[in-house]
Amino acid sequence: MQSPRLGARGGDILSIEAVEKLVVAEESDDGFWRDSEDKPLPVSASDLERHAYCPLSWSLARKGKSGRGEAISAGREKHAEIHEKVRSFKEKQNQLKKALIIWSWWFTIVIIFISDAIIFTNITDSRTPVDIARYLTILAFIWLVVGLFAIYLPWRRWTGTSINNSNNFEDISSLEDTAITPTLEPFGFIGGWGQGGRVEAGLLMGATIFGLHAIGLMWADDKQQAGFILVTVAMFWTLLASWQLQRALLADSALEVARIDAGLEEDIDIAYSDDDATAGILIDEDTGLRGRPDQIVIVDGEFIPVEQKTGKVPDKPHKSHRMQLLAYLHLVESTTDRKPPYGVLRYGSENLHSIEWDESAKHSLFSAVKEVQRLMTEGGAERNHNRKGKCQSCSRRYACDSSLV
Numbered sequence: 431m432q433s434p435r436l437g438a439r440g441g442d443i444l445s446i447e448a449v450e451k452l453v454v455a456e457e458s459d460d461g462f463w464r465d466s467e468d469k470p471l472p473v474s475a476s477d478l479e480r481h482a483y484c485p486l487s488w489s490l491a492r493k494g495k496s497g498r499g500e501a502i503s504a505g506r507e508k509h510a511e512i513h514e515k516v517r518s519f520k521e522k523q524n525q526l527k528k529a530l531i532i533w534s535w536w537f538t539i540v541i542i543f544i545s546d547a548i549i550f551t552n553i554t555d556s557r558t559p560v561d562i563a564r565y566l567t568i569l570a571f572i573w574l575v576v577g578l579f580a581i582y583l584p585w586r587r588w589t590g591t592s593i594n595n596s597n598n599f600e601d602i603s604s605l606e607d608t609a610i611t612p613t614l615e616p617f618g619f620i621g622g623w624g625q626g627g628r629v630e631a632g633l634l635m636g637a638t639i640f641g642l643h644a645i646g647l648m649w650a651d652d653k654q655q656a657g658f659i660l661v662t663v664a665m666f667w668t669l670l671a672s673w674q675l676q677r678a679l680l681a682d683s684a685l686e687v688a689r690i691d692a693g694l695e696e697d698i699d700i701a702y703s704d705d706d707a708t709a710g711i712l713i714d715e716d717t718g719l720r721g722r723p724d725q726i727v728i729v730d731g732e733f734i735p736v737e738q739k740t741g742k743v744p745d746k747p748h749k750s751h752r753m754q755l756l757a758y759l760h761l762v763e764s765t766t767d768r769k770p771p772y773g774v775l776r777y778g779s780e781n782l783h784s785i786e787w788d789e790s791a792k793h794s795l796f797s798a799v800k801e802v803q804r805l806m807t808e809g810g811a812e813r814n815h816n817r818k819g820k821c822q823s824c825s826r827r828y829a830c831d832s833s834l835v
Contacts, residue, residue: 451492451493452806452807452808452809453465453471453806453807454466454807455471455803455806455807456807457800457804458470461796461800462716462717462718462796462799462800462803463800463803463804463806463807469715469718470715470716470717470718470803471718471803471806471807472718472720473717473718473719473720473799473802473803473806474719474720474721474757475719475720475721475722475723475754475757475758475761476721476754477491477802478750478753478754478756478757478795478798478799478802479750479751479753479754480750481753481798481801481802481805481811482749482750482752482753482754482798483748483749483750483820483824484813484814484815484820484824485805485811485812485813485814486811486812486813486826486830486832487824487825487826487830488802488805488811489805489811490826490829490830491826492806493829495826495829496826497825497826498825498826498828499825508738508740512724512738513724515688516725518688519685519688519689521688522681522684522685522687522688523685523688525681525684525685526678526681526682526684526685529674529677529678529681530678532674533671533674533675533677533678535635536667536670536671536674537671539639539642539664539667539671540664540667540668540671542639543642543643543660543661543663543664543667544660544661544664546643546660547656547657547658547660547661547664548657559648559655559656560648563643563644563645563648564644566640566641566643566644567640567641567644569640570636570637570638570640570641570644571637573633573634573636573637573640574633574634574637574641576633577626577630577633577634577637580621580626580629580630580633581621581622581624581625581626581630582622582623582624583622583623584621584622584623585621585622586621586622587622642663643660710722712758712761712762712764712765713761714760714761714764714765716764717760717796717799718799718803719757719760719761719764719799720761721754721757721758721761723735723736723737723755723758723761723762724736724737724738725738726762732768732770732771733762733766733768733770734770734771734772734773734774735755735758735759735761735762735770735773735774736773736774736776737751737754737755737758737773737774737775737776738776739751739775739776739777740778743777743778743781744777746783747775747777747783747785751775752775752785753794753795753798755773755774755775755785756773756785756787756791756792756794756795757795757799758773759772759773759785759787759791759795760787760792760795763787769787770787771786771787772784772785772786772787773785773787812832813832816834817834818834818835821833821834821835822835
């Protein structure tokens with residue numbers, strides 16, 4: 431570590447506790463600053479926000495001077511409240527997905543039984559229903575055994591079948607975004623040792639259908655009676671499917687209430703929500719940039735970062751907030767290999783601003799990252815404005831020796 435600089439800004443001698451902690455790094459050919467292991471210096475999206483607001487505020491934060499004031503506490507509580515509403519929305523969304531999946535499976539069984547009833551009453555094959563039931567029993571047993579083997583043996587790993595490798599997209603997801611995890615095969619899923627995917631679900635579903643057919647046909651003396659039994663079973667499953675559909679409708683109503691409460695627009699899915707505890711940090715190893723956006727929503731198949739801001743609603747987005755959102759836009763792109771067209775700054779429940787993600791925005795972001803890395807290495811952060819109101823609103827004004835108020 432380099433020796434600390436004293437006598438900064440106007441010749442004032444800084445106290446030992448306020449000495450800025452500099453790091454040893456060098457500027458690389460691409461303009462980013464890297465340490466002795468050739469790793470870029472880590473810069474968070476919050477670093478960029480503080481630096482854009484005032485480099486001194488950022489420097490004080492690096493010296494351990496935390497923000498103070500009622501607005502800080504109120505903001506944290508508001509963010510926690512927002513995340514809880516988003517989490518509730520996602521939970522209701524998963525309940526609806528699960529109810530619809532189960533309903534679709536049961537309705538499929540109804541269609542199969544009715545179709546088989548029509549076939550059985552019209553076929554002229556000499557085999558009796560009991561003969562067919564025996565074949566179906568054997569087939570159901572085979573499918574069941576194969577399905578169980580598929581669940582408890584890592585056959586995908588043995589055969590080299592790797593599914594859902596999506597450029598570390600699992601790092602972007604902090605919410606349970608699958609209705610039935612083993613069936614929908616989440617990103618990184620490889621199956622085996624008690625995990626099942628679509629193949630396993632299909633095998634078990636087939637074993638169930640064959641088994642039910644076999645049980646029904648064992649009671650039949652002729653084909654007409656077999657058809658009657660299959661229709662009866664289909665009616666029973668229709669009642670079950672109707673009950674499940676009712677659950678799906680109730681889940682849909684609860685989802686709509688949760689969506690309105692969370693202030694989300696229709697046809698929006700949530701891929702990520704930051705709760706400061708379990709949400710994964712998005713990291714770009716090439717630039718050192720990292721951070722956790724408030725939310726990442728899916729709009730028309732695109733991942734859109736959303737940054738929620740509490741407190742007074744401005745006439746236009748603050749520069750510091752815009753810089754923070756640009757960091758999240760780059761992190762989403764580098765994590766998913768998909769360029770988001772824009773990001774959203776949200777002030778309150780109704781004031782939304784779309785920030786375009788283009789080459790000009792990327793240039794501004796990278797310039798800011800490089801400047802923060804330079805200050806981390808060389809020091810010398812100074813106030814970059816002459817606005818008393820800005821100093822008055824600064825949460826670290828109590829520790830600043832260059833405040834205008």
